Amino acid sequence: MRRALKIPAIILFLTSFLLAQASNPPTIADVEKFLKDAEARLDDLSIKASRAGWVQETYITDDTEAMAALANENFLAAVSELAGQAKRFEAMQLSPEMGRKLMLLKLSVSAPAPSDPKERAELAQLGTWLDGSYGKGKYCPNVGPFAGQCLGQNDMEKAMASTKDPAVLLDLWLGWHAIAPPMKDRYTRFVQLANKGANEMGFADMGALWRSSYDMPPEQFGAELDRLWQQVRPLYLALHAYVRSQLVKKYGPELVPLNGPLPAHLLGNIWAQDWTNIYDLLDVPGRGSGVDLTPALEQNHVDELRMVRYGEAFFTSLGFDPLPKTFWERSLFKKPADRDVVCHASAWDIDNQEDLRLKMCIRVRDEDFRTIHHELGHNVYQRAYRQQPVLFEDSANDGFHEAIGDTIALSITPEYLKQIDMITQVPGPEGDLGLLMHKALEKVAFLPFGLLIDQWRWGVFSGQIKPENYNQAWWELKEKYQGVAPPVKRREADFDPAAKYHVPANIPYTRYFLASILQFQFHRGLCRAIGYTGPLHRCSIYNNKVAGQRLNKMLQMGKSKPWPEELYALTGERQMDATAMLDYFGPLKKWLDEQNAKNGVKPGW
Ligand code: X8Z
Ligand code: ZN
Numbered sequence: 001m002r003r004a005l006k007i008p009a010i011i012l013f014l015t016s017f018l019l020a021q022a023s024n025p026p027t028i029a030d031v032e033k034f035l036k037d038a039e040a041r042l043d044d045l046s047i048k049a050s051r052a053g054w055v056q057e058t059y060i061t062d063d064t065e066a067m068a069a070l071a072n073e074n075f076l077a078a079v080s081e082l083a084g085q086a087k088r089f090e091a092m093q094l095s096p097e098m099g100r101k102l103m104l105l106k107l108s109v110s111a112p113a114p115s116d117p118k119e120r121a122e123l124a125q126l127g128t129w130l131d132g133s134y135g136k137g138k139y140c141p142n143v144g145p146f147a148g149q150c151l152g153q154n155d156m157e158k159a160m161a162s163t164k165d166p167a168v169l170l171d172l173w174l175g176w177h178a179i180a181p182p183m184k185d186r187y188t189r190f191v192q193l194a195n196k197g198a199n200e201m202g203f204a205d206m207g208a209l210w211r212s213s214y215d216m217p218p219e220q221f222g223a224e225l226d227r228l229w230q231q232v233r234p235l236y237l238a239l240h241a242y243v244r245s246q247l248v249k250k251y252g253p254e255l256v257p258l259n260g261p262l263p264a265h266l267l268g269n270i271w272a273q274d275w276t277n278i279y280d281l282l283d284v285p286g287r288g289s290g291v292d293l294t295p296a297l298e299q300n301h302v303d304e305l306r307m308v309r310y311g312e313a314f315f316t317s318l319g320f321d322p323l324p325k326t327f328w329e330r331s332l333f334k335k336p337a338d339r340d341v342v343c344h345a346s347a348w349d350i351d352n353q354e355d356l357r358l359k360m361c362i363r364v365r366d367e368d369f370r371t372i373h374h375e376l377g378h379n380v381y382q383r384a385y386r387q388q389p390v391l392f393e394d395s396a397n398d399g400f401h402e403a404i405g406d407t408i409a410l411s412i413t414p415e416y417l418k419q420i421d422m423i424t425q426v427p428g429p430e431g432d433l434g435l436l437m438h439k440a441l442e443k444v445a446f447l448p449f450g451l452l453i454d455q456w457r458w459g460v461f462s463g464q465i466k467p468e469n470y471n472q473a474w475w476e477l478k479e480k481y482q483g484v485a486p487p488v489k490r491r492e493a494d495f496d497p498a499a500k501y502h503v504p505a506n507i508p509y510t511r512y513f514l515a516s517i518l519q520f521q522f523h524r525g526l527c528r529a530i531g532y533t534g535p536l537h538r539c540s541i542y543n544n545k546v547a548g549q550r551l552n553k554m555l556q557m558g559k560s561k562p563w564p565e566e567l568y569a570l571t572g573e574r575q576m577d578a579t580a581m582l583d584y585f586g587p588l589k590k591w592l593d594e595q596n597a598k599n600g601v602k603p604g605w
Helices: 009-023 028-058 062-089 096-106 117-136 153-162 166-177 181-200 206-211 218-251 276-281 294-299 304-317 325-330 366-384 398-410 414-419 429-462 467-482 510-529 545-556 563-571 579-584 586-598
Strands: 346-349 356-359
Touching: 028 062, 028 096, 028 117, 028 346, 028 356, 062 096, 062 117, 062 181, 117 181, 153 166, 181 206, 181 429, 181 467, 206 218, 206 429, 218 276, 218 429, 218 510, 218 579, 218 586, 276 429, 294 366, 304 366, 325 356, 346 366, 356 366, 366 398, 366 545, 398 510, 398 545, 429 467, 429 510, 429 579, 429 586, 510 545, 510 563, 510 579, 545 563, 579 586
Parallel strands: none
Antiparallel strands: 346 356
């Protein structure tokens, strides 16, 4: 006898629910309600996660780490859940605004969580642990000029900038990179879990998700990057070849191969991403005043707080409001003596309203003066788009966010510095090469670095680069793009990528490559808008309200429109384009080519 089939009540309920859904397809009003509720929920959870994140990064302990992980987990859970629910609207004809919001919902976290609650909690804990682990990283040399001190990221950067002794530099370089190996296993697991989360959202892997944030198919974005890199590559090669010839002079061909890559520890920066600290090794005519600001800051007794005030004053000169009182009360400007903090600079928008903050272990020096402008650019952007709906509270693309403060910093010209009484004399055109070289060591040297970090991560996320080849692939990319080699042979266990903040913190990095190019395009657009016709490197928009309004118009749009439209609003151009950067450095490129030809130096490695 056959037994009667007993259907459990839950299945009956689900079936009738799904049938009702199918016969009652969602309406536009349903989508509207869904988005309204989703935005309110995400706003609330992101504020909670920001508060917990602020305390965790400015007071690293096991407890703050656990609290931040929990707040982040709740946010991740909401994003995954909402993205899942939004699938039912996929086939509908929606307004561009609604369609855009639904798309942005899926892209709102860089490491989406799997739906399994245990895995989600694990992912959130791993993320916070990796961030804290980097923040706590330090090296305590036993010998040499820094013996007896423990150097965190900040002190390490200062130390590497302060010496030209190759043995000391090597020791510092190795010491800092030793913070990375303990992170490898957990990073590998982190990638596994976030990939699973990305899969559940419909992306092939976390890298495909990252590349989907640019208002074009992800493959096309890859091709765009390559196009931009090809535009600037000759400029980089010329700089690389010239710098190499000067390093050979200083250190000899045993340490610096005449036709080979540059040793990573000799460029004045732990990551070889910014070469301004070796400016004094280069034989550039006309090193005018105002090239390196550090002496001027010191002579004028400018302290950390006043450096931030200068940054704020630039923005108010353009017509932006002063920073709120709470910014000055709640920000962290100095490295606390008694606890671990994440010193890597960042700008915070805690409540998506007025509670803006800067977290930075400021040192009174040139580089930090520029970084302050970079960070305040984030804060000013955050405030400009706060009238937008929650899902549009972001920049046009992430390169825009990174480019705003840097655009302003391009206006820190000698003329501007004279106006604010930082220097007494403006150098004539004979000082231009010095100024341009200094800027190129910051901006041009950075380009391949800005590109390669995510070339590595996209490979890691897609599984093309396997854990057993992480470090080898890293150094292959360093050599391919940057022409930089490790100072000593590296092993797989070294896991060098994690010695750079954005890898353990899982912050996408292509944004900085884009920003390097966009900031010159923005600068050119603003200079044209105010009727400036001279050389781009002498243009400053300081005190110009027309420039301010033009900039603000774009900032206020947030992420409400595809980025080409927003780029158009500022520059009248719809494509990212490196010609502004090439114009800016035109005179330097010509000089570099002449020097390289004269010295018989062949660019490349
Ligand atoms: O991380 C930053 C900023 C915070 S968004 C300080 N930057 C990149 C880096 O330090 O590696 C700015 C330049 C590139
Ligand atoms: Zn930034």
